[in-house]
Amino acid sequence: MGLSEINNEDLDNEKLSLEKLFQCSDDFDSVVFNSGAGSGKTYALVKSLKYVITHNRENLKIHNQKIACITYTNVAAENIRQQLGASDVVEVSTIHERIWHIICDQKTALLSLHIEKLKREIAYIDNQLQNKSDFEKYRALDEESKEQFFEIMYANKREYNKAYNLRAAEFKTAMPQEIHLQFAGLISNVSKFKGLVDKLFKKKRYLDCMNNIESGKKGYREVTYDAMYNRDRLDKMRISHDTLLEYGYELVEKYPRMRQLIIDRYPYILIDEYQDTADIVVKIMNLLDKYAKKIHHELFIAYFGDSVQNIYDTGVGKKLNDLHSDLSSVSKIYNRRSYTEVINVANKVRNDEIIQKSIYSDSSGGSVKLYYGNAKNVNNFINKCAKKWKAQEETPLHCLFATNQMVAEYSGFLKVYEVFKNAEVYQGIGYKQLNSELLSHDTIHLGKAQALLYRLMKLYTEVREPKQPLRRIFTTNEYRNISFANLKALVSLLQSLDGNTLDDLLSVIFNQYSISEDKTYKFIIEKIFDMDEETSYDSVLKYFLTSLYKSWDEAIETKVVISDLLNIKVEELLNWFHYINRDEKKSICYHTFHSTKGLEYENVVIILGKDFGVDRGLFEIYFKSYGKADAGNSLKYEKGRNILYVAVTRTIKNLRILYIDNLEEIKNNIENVFGKAYEFSDNITDESF
DNA sequence: AGCAATTCTCTTTTT
DNA sequence: GAGAATTGCT
Numbered sequence: 263m264g265l266s267e268i269n270n271e272d273l274d275n276e277k278l279s280l281e282k283l284f285q286c287s288d289d290f291d292s293v294v295f296n297s298g299a300g301s302g303k304t305y306a307l308v309k310s311l312k313y314v315i316t317h318n319r320e321n322l323k324i325h326n327q328k329i330a331c332i333t334y335t336n337v338a339a340e341n342i343r344q345q346l347g348a349s350d351v352v353e354v355s356t357i358h359e360r361i362w363h364i365i366c367d368q369k370t371a372l373l374s375l376h377i378e379k380l381k382r383e384i385a386y387i388d389n390q391l392q393n394k395s396d397f398e399k400y401r402a403l404d405e406e407s408k409e410q411f412f413e414i415m416y417a418n419k420r421e422y423n424k425a426y427n428l429r430a431a432e433f434k435t436a437m438p439q440e441i442h443l444q445f446a447g448l449i450s451n452v453s454k455f456k457g458l459v460d461k462l463f464k465k466k467r468y469l470d471c472m473n474n475i476e477s478g479k480k481g482y483r484e485v486t487y488d489a490m491y492n493r494d495r496l497d498k499m500r501i502s503h504d505t506l507l508e509y510g511y512e513l514v515e516k517y518p519r520m521r522q523l524i525i526d527r528y529p530y531i532l533i534d535e536y537q538d539t540a541d542i543v544v545k546i547m548n549l550l551d552k553y554a555k556k557i558h559h560e561l562f563i564a565y566f567g568d569s570v571q572n573i574y575d576t577g578v579g580k581k582l583n584d585l586h587s588d589l590s591s592v593s594k595i596y597n598r599r600s601y602t603e604v605i606n607v608a609n610k611v612r613n614d615e616i617i618q619k620s621i622y623s624d625s626s627g628g629s630v631k632l633y634y635g636n637a638k639n640v641n642n643f644i645n646k647c648a649k650k651w652k653a654q655e656e657t658p659l660h661c662l663f664a665t666n667q668m669v670a671e672y673s674g675f676l677k678v679y680e681v682f683k684n685a686e687v688y689q690g691i692g693y694k695q696l697n698s699e700l701l702s703h704d705t706i707h708l709g710k711a712q713a714l715l716y717r718l719m720k721l722y723t724e725v726r727e728p729k730q731p732l733r734r735i736f737t738t739n740e741y742r743n744i745s746f747a748n749l750k751a752l753v754s755l756l757q758s759l760d761g762n763t764l765d766d767l768l769s770v771i772f773n774q775y776s777i778s779e780d781k782t783y784k785f786i787i788e789k790i791f792d793m794d795e796e797t798s799y800d801s802v803l804k805y806f807l808t809s810l811y812k813s814w815d816e817a818i819e820t821k822v823v824i825s826d827l828l829n830i831k832v833e834e835l836l837n838w839f840h841y842i843n844r845d846e847k848k849s850i851c852y853h854t855f856h857s858t859k860g861l862e863y864e865n866v867v868i869i870l871g872k873d874f875g876v877d878r879g880l881f882e883i884y885f886k887s888y889g890k891a892d893a894g895n896s897l898k899y900e901k902g903r904n905i906l907y908v909a910v911t912r913t914i915k916n917l918r919i920l921y922i923d924n925l926e927e928i929k930n931n932i933e934n935v936f937g938k939a940y941e942f943s944d945n946i947t948d949e950s951f
Numbered sequence: 952a953g954c955a956a957t958t959c960t961c962t963t964t965t966t
Numbered sequence: 967g968a969g970a971a972t973t974g975c976t
Contacts, residue, residue, distance in 0.1 A: 417954085537966085538965080667962095875962035875963080
């Protein structure tokens with residue numbers, strides 16, 4: 263069986279670290295609880311919350327005080343709420359939600375911070391215009407010409423934006439004649455030209471905004487935070503995540519009253535997965551802690567996490583102690599997740615002072631083995647592992663890749679990924695949006711075209727569900743007006759809508775739509791496609807075109823421009839749809855290293871190469887500097903190590919790694935970590951594998 | 952040839 | 967939106 267027996271000594275030891283934590287909260291001694299993967303950090307956090315509640319609830323209630331529990335994601339917040347159960351003295355939320363909740367009433371102070379921010383941004387633009395070499399030719403102009411240049415471009419703003427993504431030569435032709443006649447020097451280099459015009463427009467927007475604030479214009483009287491947007495729109499009085507934290511910090515730093523207000527309200531602040539939270543959050547906590555000490559006010563701040571599991575560049579990671587000094591430290595060495603064989607390798611991957619051991623006395627029986635081969639072995643390798651561990655729906659094999667592209671390829675929707683990757687709106691700066699708008703498991707983040715395809719595939723799968731196919735499509739009211747016979751006919755009509763490619767499917771749907779008399783059918787189709795204009799094949803194509811290729815609008819060319827999209831196989835769209843839904847009714851599941859954080863799987867395969875995307879040689883560098891005295895100072899070493907550590911520690915029992923690049927130079931260190939490296943070839947026998 | 956401009960090619964994730 | 971690779975210009 264395994265992982266079931268615990269001896270009393272270990273259990274007592276584990277309890278000791280928890281009690282140390284409780285003692286810290288009693289003494290208002292701020293603390294960091296560091297422990298590795300699978301050690302039950304969230305469990306310790308929930309226990310601490312319960313301890314504080316049990317001993318202080320009445321007192322907190324009398325003073326109208328709360329315990330603040332701060333998480334990195336909404337999912338984590340919900341998870342903790344579930345484990346904790348309802349409590350009237352605990353507020354569990356993300357840091358953004360908590361900060362906004364605290365500061366949103368300070369309208370006047372926020373407005374003045376906003377004005378300051380606008381001023382700083384304008385000064386920054388001015389500075390670039392005056393110093394950046396890209397703008398030399400602009401600087402050489404006299405004031406009057408600068409003014410005139412701006413006037414011309416501002417009058418042609420619409421044309422400018424429309425032409426923005428065109429190729430350089432076409433972009434130039436799309437710009438007004440006057441520019442070519444009077445400012446030929448500025449437009450000779452298109453990218454510099456765009457940089458300049460963007461900055462001038464931005465400055466104009468910011469100046470207008472400041473005027474509007476000053477005159478108290480409607481819509482300019484308060485700042486809003488919108489969690490849906492990833493970018494500030496300062497000129498629209500809208501801030502995003504980073505600026506929210508920035509404003510929060512500034513308020514706390516500037517106004518003692520603000521610090522007082524927070525520590526009066528929250529004498530206990532517990533932070534989950536601290537390594538992921540932004541530096542500035544820790545700076546806020548440090549200010550609060552120092553202020554509380556100064557005025558002899560009781561405040562307890564506890565950080566729960568593991569600096570080695572910091573895999574996002576924005577997280578504070580091991581800088582915690584630099585930014586928040588004088589923290590006590592509690593650690594825990596027990597692991598409750600994995601078999602000893604896995605724990606030992608994980609210890610070697612992180613190779614620091616935290617050396618875990620299993621809390622179970624029956625913890626041997628797992629296995630870890632590294633093979634080397636090349637990219638074309640991957641499929642065979644995965645299948646060998648699936649066979650070895652009899653992967654099936656109930657105990658699937660989980661395969662971890664570095665990139666979404668690989669996950670898309672192996673999950674069977676590479677074409678979907680490529681079509682969107684190549685779409686015009688995701689070129690240039692939009693590139694970062696691609697993953698969130700195509701691969702978000704939370705459908706609210708899907709892009710416009712993606713959301714439409716999602717609705718379409720939802721209908722497609724729902725009408726094919728064996729039981730009550732239309733249950734989720736209709737509300738009960740809509741059901742009532744249809745006779746059983748009509749309903750049956752409708753279901754079989756919907757089921758008959760099929761095709762090889764997206765284009766085929768759309769054609770069938772709209773063919774039927776144009777000849778059908780069935781009002782309910784029409785209603786369903788209208789609801790799925792949700793067009794502003796009339797619902798038709800052409801308008802859907804136009805919808806795809808305008809959401810993916812902003813600079814195209816000639817109706818004739820539509821089919822050509824989006825032909826790659828239309829040629830996607832329905833089967834691929836289905837695979838994508840299931841991936842989005844985490845509908846893992848498969849014997850083999852694929853994930854990126856990052857997306858598995860916090861999860862655990864019985865059997866794991868990791869496909870590893872020397873690179874991490876654009877971060878060339880990341881994992882190779884990790885192995886090259888492994889064990890060297892100064893390795894800890896190398897950012898690349900740390901980044902590679904952290905990602906690999908997170909990946910490896912997902913495993914409960916069996917782990918296989920396939921290294922698909924040349925390992926000559928790093929073989930020694932690879933073997934130091936993973937033990938003997940075996941060569942993998944496609945004709946390897948099942949027995950020797 | 953040498954420099955300037957353009958085009959291509961990239962990672963992960965959350966708020 | 968940075969950095970490399972390619973094309974274009976003189």
